[in-house]
Amino acid sequence: MSQTPVLASSRAELATLLADARPGPVGMVPTMGALHDGHASLLRTARDRIGDGPLVTSIFVNPLQFGAGEDLDRYPRTLDDDLDLCAREGVDIVFAPSVDEVYPGGPPQVTVHPGPVAEILEGKTRPGHFRGVLTVVAKLFGLVRPDVAVFGQKDYQQLVLIRRMALDLNMGVEIVGAETVREEDGLALSSRNRYLDPEQRVAATVLNRALRAAQENASYGVDVALDEARAELRTEHEVNLDYLVVTDPDLGELPEEVPPGTEARILVAARVGTTRLIDNLPLVLGRNDGER
Numbered sequence: 001m002s003q004t005p006v007l008a009s010s011r012a013e014l015a016t017l018l019a020d021a022r023p024g025p026v027g028m029v030p031t032m033g034a035l036h037d038g039h040a041s042l043l044r045t046a047r048d049r050i051g052d053g054p055l056v057t058s059i060f061v062n063p064l065q066f067g068a069g070e071d072l073d074r075y076p077r078t079l080d081d082d083l084d085l086c087a088r089e090g091v092d093i094v095f096a097p098s099v100d101e102v103y104p105g106g107p108p109q110v111t112v113h114p115g116p117v118a119e120i121l122e123g124k125t126r127p128g129h130f131r132g133v134l135t136v137v138a139k140l141f142g143l144v145r146p147d148v149a150v151f152g153q154k155d156y157q158q159l160v161l162i163r164r165m166a167l168d169l170n171m172g173v174e175i176v177g178a179e180t181v182r183e184e185d186g187l188a189l190s191s192r193n194r195y196l197d198p199e200q201r202v203a204a205t206v207l208n209r210a211l212r213a214a215q216e217n218a219s220y221g222v223d224v225a226l227d228e229a230r231a232e233l234r235t236e237h238e239v240n241l242d243y244l245v246v247t248d249p250d251l252g253e254l255p256e257e258v259p260p261g262t263e264a265r266i267l268v269a270a271r272v273g274t275t276r277l278i279d280n281l282p283l284v285l286g287r288n289d290g291e292r
């Protein structure tokens, strides 16, 4: 399906378009633009869920989720290409507001407190990041009132937190996590991959190799899985590891003894040059006795 989406840049325009939209469940994919095949897959997932209902995407580089020294100013802004992708994916409404439109009174005084899961992993190096993410997502949900919203599993901690927010604050929206889309060599698609030079781009593939090594060895337990992943990561000197952890699917700590068949998640973050990359995969754990 290819159609030109209607562009709304103000809250008032968005409200009018939503009021005039086709009946049916409203699907939403919030983004920061610089759209790629990963976003296209989120849009397809949303479309599958809502049938002929209106599909809305937002394109907004949210200053509230960037810390000092992060890439807010250089974050890629590619609205024309983004609109082409939205047309190809059958998006009905693109909401691309200015910062003033989203935060009319300046930075908001009331924000979403994301709770303890925001303090670990990404939250440790990016204080305030998830407060910014949840605040803008809550505001966007308030404006669009979607029935279904789709987020990528690549930003796994973000997905877990948004799910929790929707549940804890009774937002009445179904949160769907869509599988990570990868390049042929396993690198997870990300708007930040464009910062990598050719050598760094090759080095970055070690993240997915490490996660797959863990996945392949998960039947031997957490310790073996982590050892295998670390060994793989050590083969790339360009890659500076920030964290490599195995958690339960909600990012909680696993108990010391887990029954075979326990579902878990392995997450990695590393800096390649000045670019910080993250990735994760599901694991099914076996016994943790270190024996193979």
Ligand code: PAF
Binding pocket: 030, 031, 032, 060, 062, 065, 133, 136, 137, 155, 158
């Ligand atoms: O994942 C993103 O692109 C952003 O964090 C989001 C969810 C659109 C909020 O700004």
